[in-house]
Amino acid sequence: MNRTRKKNKNSAPALADVARIAGVGSGTVSRVINGGKNVSPKTLARVRAVMEELGYQPSFAARTLKGAPTNTIGLIVPTVADPFFSSAAAAIQEVASQHGVLVLLASSENDARKEEQEVSALIQRRVDGLIIAPSADSAPALVKKVTFPVVCFDRPIRHAGLTTVMADNYGGARVATEHLVDRGYKRILCVGGYGGLMTSQKRFEAHKDVVQQAGLPYLAETQAEDFISTQSAILRHVRGSERIDAIFSTKNTTTVYIYKILKELGIRIPGQIGLIGFDDFDLAEVLEPSISVVRQPITRMATRAAEILFEEMNDPKSAHQNITLDVELVLRGSC
Amino acid sequence: MNRTRKKNKNSAPALADVARIAGVGSGTVSRVINGGKNVSPKTLARVRAVMEELGYQPSFAARTLKGAPTNTIGLIVPTVADPFFSSAAAAIQEVASQHGVLVLLASSENDARKEEQEVSALIQRRVDGLIIAPSADSAPALVKKVTFPVVCFDRPIRHAGLTTVMADNYGGARVATEHLVDRGYKRILCVGGYGGLMTSQKRFEAHKDVVQQAGLPYLAETQAEDFISTQSAILRHVRGSERIDAIFSTKNTTTVYIYKILKELGIRIPGQIGLIGFDDFDLAEVLEPSISVVRQPITRMATRAAEILFEEMNDPKSAHQNITLDVELVLRGSC
DNA sequence: AACCATGTTGGAATCGATTCCAGTCAATGG
DNA sequence: CCATTGACTGGAATCGATTCCAACATGGTT
Numbered sequence: 001m002n003r004t005r006k007k008n009k010n011s012a013p014a015l016a017d018v019a020r021i022a023g024v025g026s027g028t029v030s031r032v033i034n035g036g037k038n039v040s041p042k043t044l045a046r047v048r049a050v051m052e053e054l055g056y057q058p059s060f061a062a063r064t065l066k067g068a069p070t071n072t073i074g075l076i077v078p079t080v081a082d083p084f085f086s087s088a089a090a091a092i093q094e095v096a097s098q099h100g101v102l103v104l105l106a107s108s109e110n111d112a113r114k115e116e117q118e119v120s121a122l123i124q125r126r127v128d129g130l131i132i133a134p135s136a137d138s139a140p141a142l143v144k145k146v147t148f149p150v151v152c153f154d155r156p157i158r159h160a161g162l163t164t165v166m167a168d169n170y171g172g173a174r175v176a177t178e179h180l181v182d183r184g185y186k187r188i189l190c191v192g193g194y195g196g197l198m199t200s201q202k203r204f205e206a207h208k209d210v211v212q213q214a215g216l217p218y219l220a221e222t223q224a225e226d227f228i229s230t231q232s233a234i235l236r237h238v239r240g241s242e243r244i245d246a247i248f249s250t251k252n253t254t255t256v257y258i259y260k261i262l263k264e265l266g267i268r269i270p271g272q273i274g275l276i277g278f279d280d281f282d283l284a285e286v287l288e289p290s291i292s293v294v295r296q297p298i299t300r301m302a303t304r305a306a307e308i309l310f311e312e313m314n315d316p317k318s319a320h321q322n323i324t325l326d327v328e329l330v331l332r333g334s335c
Numbered sequence: 336m337n338r339t340r341k342k343n344k345n346s347a348p349a350l351a352d353v354a355r356i357a358g359v360g361s362g363t364v365s366r367v368i369n370g371g372k373n374v375s376p377k378t379l380a381r382v383r384a385v386m387e388e389l390g391y392q393p394s395f396a397a398r399t400l401k402g403a404p405t406n407t408i409g410l411i412v413p414t415v416a417d418p419f420f421s422s423a424a425a426a427i428q429e430v431a432s433q434h435g436v437l438v439l440l441a442s443s444e445n446d447a448r449k450e451e452q453e454v455s456a457l458i459q460r461r462v463d464g465l466i467i468a469p470s471a472d473s474a475p476a477l478v479k480k481v482t483f484p485v486v487c488f489d490r491p492i493r494h495a496g497l498t499t500v501m502a503d504n505y506g507g508a509r510v511a512t513e514h515l516v517d518r519g520y521k522r523i524l525c526v527g528g529y530g531g532l533m534t535s536q537k538r539f540e541a542h543k544d545v546v547q548q549a550g551l552p553y554l555a556e557t558q559a560e561d562f563i564s565t566q567s568a569i570l571r572h573v574r575g576s577e578r579i580d581a582i583f584s585t586k587n588t589t590t591v592y593i594y595k596i597l598k599e600l601g602i603r604i605p606g607q608i609g610l611i612g613f614d615d616f617d618l619a620e621v622l623e624p625s626i627s628v629v630r631q632p633i634t635r636m637a638t639r640a641a642e643i644l645f646e647e648m649n650d651p652k653s654a655h656q657n658i659t660l661d662v663e664l665v666l667r668g669s670c
Numbered sequence: 671a672a673c674c675a676t677g678t679t680g681g682a683a684t685c686g687a688t689t690c691c692a693g694t695c696a697a698t699g700g
Numbered sequence: 701c702c703a704t705t706g707a708c709t710g711g712a713a714t715c716g717a718t719t720c721c722a723a724c725a726t727g728g729t730t
Contacts, residue, residue, distance in 0.1 A: 012458075012482055014686055025710035030688055040708060055480045060459040061399035062686035065715045072439070072460070079425060086421035090414060093442050097449075102456055104407070105440040107428050114432075121437055124395040125407070145390050147347060260621050283618045286595050349716055360680035365718055375678060397716035400685045 013054040022050040033058055064126055071101045073309065074122035074130040077153075078110045084252060084279060084298060085133065088153065091302035092131060099310055101128070110194070112137040119143070129309045132157075136196035149312035153305045155198050163312065163320045165305040169199050169278075172294040172327035173206035176248055176276045179292070181214045183335055185246035185274050189237050190221040191230060191258065192250025192278070203250040203278055219244065230257040238265065238273075245273060246335065252279035259287060274335035289333030297325050348389040357385040368393055399461055406436045408644065409457035409465040412488075413445045419587060419614060419633060420468065423488065426637035427466060434645055436463070445529070447472040454478070464644045467492075471531030484647035488640045490533050498647065498655045500640040504534050504613075507629040507662035508541035511583055511611045514627070516549045518670055520581035520609050524572050525556040526565060526593065527585025527613070538585040538613055554579065565592040573600065573608075580608060581670065587614035594622060609670035624668030632660050 019029045024043055031039050032047040039047075050056075064070055075092055077085040089105065096103050104127060108115040112135050119142055122130060130146065132138075133154045140160040143150050152164040180188050190207040193200045204221045211218050219237070224230040237244045249255040255277030262269055269275050269289055277284075280295035304323060312318050354364045359378060366374050367382040374382075385391075399405050410427055412420040424440065431438050439462060443450040447470050454477055457465060465481065467473075468489045475495040478485050487499040515523050525542040528535045539556045546553050554572070559565040572579045584590040590612030597604055604610050604624055612619075615630035639658060647653050 015688095016686070019710095026687080027689080027711070028709060031709090033687085038708065043708080057455065057458050057480065059400065059461070059686050061396045061461060062715085063688080064396035065394065065400055065686080065717095066688050067715070068688085071456075075440075080415065080421050080428060081425035083418065083421070086415050086418070086424075089421075089440070090416035090442070093415060093440065097442070102453075102460070103440050105410075105424070105428065105438050107425070107432070118437075120392070121406075124392050125437070126395060145392070256618065256621070263621060283591065283622070286591070286598060287618070287621065288623050350718095351716070354680095361717080362681070362719080363679060366679095368717085373678065378678085394716050397685085398718080400687095400716080401718050402685070403718085 012059070013056050015056075015058065018047065018050050018054060018056050021054070022047045069128045070126050072104055072125065072127050073101055074104045074106065074118075074125075074127045074132075076106045076108050076115060076118055076122075076130070076132040076134075078133060078135065079107045080105065082253065083281065084154075084296075087298045088133075088302035091299045092306045095303055095306035095310070108135050110135040110197075112139075112142075116142060119146070123147075129313045131305055131309055136194065136198075149309055149316065151305050151309045151312070153302065158198075161320055163308055163322070165301055165308065165323045165325070166199070167296040167301060168324050168327050169202035170206045172278060172296070173203035173248070173250065174210055175327070175329050176278065176294045177207045177210040179329065179331070180246045180248060180274060180276060180335060181210060181216065183246075183274060185335070186216055187219065187242075187244045188216065188246045188248060189219050189233075189244045190248045190250065191224055191233055192221065192254055193223065194225060195221070195223050200250055207248055207250075224254060224257075227257050227260075230254055231261050234258065234261050234265075238267065246270075247273060247275050249275065249277040252277060252281045255279070255284075255291060255293070256281065259291065270333070270335045276335050280330060284330075285332060291334045292332045293330050295328045295330050297328070301325055347394070348391050349394065350391075353382065353385050353389060353391050356389070357382045404463045405461050407439055407460065407462050408436055409439045409441065409453075409460075409462045409467075411441045411443050411450060411453055411457075411465070411467040411469075413468060413470065414442045415440065417588070418616065419489075419631075422633045423468075423637035426634045427641045430638055430641035430645070443470050445470040445532075447474075447477075451477060454481070458482075464648045466640055466644055471529065471533075484644055484651065486640050486644045486647070488637065493533075496655055498643055498657070500636055500643065500658045500660070501534070502631040502636060503659050503662050504537035505541045507613060507631070508538035508583070508585065509545055510662070510664050511613065511629045512542045512545040514664065514666070515581045515583060515609060515611060515670060516545060516551065518581075518609060520670070521551055522554065522577075522579045523551065523581045523583060524554050524568075524579045525583045525585065526559055526568055527556065527589055528558065529560060530556070530558050535585055542583055542585075559589060559592075562592050562595075565589055566596050569593065569596050569600075573602065582608060582610050584610065584612040587612060587616045590614070590619075590626060590628070591616065594626065605668070605670045611670050615665060619665075620667060626669045627667045628665050630663045630665050632663070636660055 015026060015029050019026045029047055032044055036044045073096055080086045080089055093103050106118040115135050123146060129148050130150045131153050134152060134157045138157045143160055150162050152162050154166055156164040188211060195201055208218055222233040224233050247258055249258050267273055277291055277293045280293045284291040284293055350361060350364050354361045364382055367379055371379045408431055415421045415424055428438050441453040450470050458481055464483050465485045466488050469492045473492045475492060478495055485497050487497050489501055491499040523546060530536055543553055557568040559568050582593055584593050602608055612626055612628045615628045619626040619628055
């Protein structure tokens with residue numbers, strides 16, 4: 001009916017609309033969009049005015065189709081509800097923002113299947129890069145199909161040959177346990193997250209090594225994800241002649257649970273039971289007693305991961321690296 | 336040189352490649368991708384096999400260009416480092432995930448200019464919807480150019496006529512202050528975040544109203560964003576004959592600062608100074624004393640915001656709503 | 671035998687920005 | 701006055717998936 005039809009709906013204006021209204025060719029408009037090189041001041045001004053008037057925004061899809069970068073990176077974490085990962089996300093976000101890049105956030109809930117779907121969704125969206133805190137079961141196949149750089153954060157994907165940024169989990173757990181041993185604790189329980197995770201594994205392992213080397217009894221570590229299971233684990237070890245006198249918690253949320261549980265039980269810290277945790281948290285120093293921890297440099301880890309990702313995006317040939325950041329023993333009042 | 340040239344690089348395979356190798360037309364491949372309706376079982380199988388073999392992934396950009404939804408929503412918050420917003424992000428994420436949608440995360444740092452750029456970036460990426468916790472200075476113009484539904488979270492954009500989900504800030508602050516008054520506190524200081532924010536404003540306002548109605552002195556509220564400024568504010572009011580006997584903190588981070596500061600000063604809570612905070616936080620109940628608060632139903636707010644957004648995305652004509660969720664007084668030991 | 675409904679297929683046109691490749695035009699130099 | 705440069709400009713071809721429409725085969729009906 002209308003041969004020079006404006007689009008059927010009132011959808012966003014396109015480059016062609018700008019060109020038509022400004023009375024110039026499509027190429028000229030494109031040149032204006034991309035800096036205005038080789039365009040006379042007069043046309044430049046006119047085209048800019050039309051763009052402004054129409055509220056023209058170039059279509060990302062069309063640009064991407066022509067091979068332009070999406071200026072978007074993916075970030076896959078187990079959950080942003082965990083302060084560890086939300087701090088990391090904030091830091092990564094910050095770096096991305098400095099590069100004019102947006103972050104596509106996905107949470108895997110530590111579910112390898114969900115993770116796989118999310119990677120696939122990110123591939124389709126043609127992100128320029130990906131930072132991932134892999135689930136326990138991530139296989140190298142997960143990243144087989146990606147055509148962009150991938151950096152692992154906090155945990156590796158075994159045998160995938162990817163750049164990985166993580167904390168010194170073994171070293172940190174060793175230092176923590178050694179400290180408990182030095183302070184004279186004899187029956188030390190290790191409580192923490194799911195052992196399938198490489199981070200937890202390393203921490204459990206270090207704890208076991210130190211305890212056994214010191215000639216102390218090794219109490220099988222307890223994998224407790226939530227409050228209830230942590231509670232029942234504690235209850236099992238807190239009475240009777242076999243009772244423990246210290247706890248090494250491998251996870252920040254668990255540390256808080258343990259603090260609450262001991263308080264409720266009326267157990268004195270560090271008098272009856274000493275406590276040290278892996279990972280610092282906001283209120284660790286205002287609790288009573290304040291909680292000793294080994295602190296991961298979360299922000300530094302995340303920033304580093306993001307920076308390396310951007311390096312690899314700029315230079316896809318750059319070699320993969322394995323980066324382990326040191327952990328810091330923060331002694332406070334709980335042991 | 337090579338008329339049926341494969342693309343210049345080894346880029347991802349396209350639909351045309353699948354069609355060529357499978358010996359079918361482009362339309363047929365498209366049908367296979369979209370469910371295989373009206374395709375014979377034999378061709379279906381063959382095409383699927385080729386897709387599998389090539390590791391074919393449809394190009395999101397091309398689909399978007401043809402007007403398909405991006406299955407992506409935007410989320411703009413001041414920062415994900417704040418536990419309030421990271422909890423909200425987690426809840427929104429969760430709802431999005433159920434809808435098979437990814438979340439593009441951007442943080443505005445409460446900077447209206449940055450916010451504007453981010454909205455623009457999201458428009459270009461053609462997100463299907465947007466949830467935003469606007470900065471103090473967000474003008475209605477911010478969302479003038481959007482062609483997709485927008486839901487405000489936690490704070491409104493004045494005069495923009497958008498669906499808004501927020502907590503009952505006035506009511507919550509009223510209840511909190513009333514509680515302090517009921518407990519017999521006479522000189523109540525109100526400390527909190529930047530007053531340009533509608534949330535802070537409402538809370539200050541309610542506090543002032545209640546205090547004045549009770550015939551108590553109204554101490555000018557203190558806008559303190561960080562630890563240092565909070566500290567100096569407290570110090571100003573804690574000595575001398577004009578000294579305060581209670582504090583209403585309008586912000587969770589501030590509440591923690593105040594707790595630390597009072598502890599350091601050796602001031603007893605609630606004996607010398609009573610304390611109540613707006614917004615619950617993780618360790619509020621294990622501190623000593625435990626901290627009384629009014630609790631915003633963060634997860635419920637965020638989930639609701641996300642659900643409404645999806646409703647509006649499905650039915651763009653649906654009316655805008657203004658939703659205020661009730662806040663809960665959680666009495667603990669600090670006042 | 672002529673007819674139609676149904677199922678299947680190929681291929682052209684389309685979405686919007688980019689990128690060339692020709693052109694136009696004015697200015698400069700010989 | 702012609703030639704050559706250089707700054708501008710228009711427009712066709714392109715990226716990859718979708719969506720039509722026309723075409724054809726099959727089987728069953730009259």
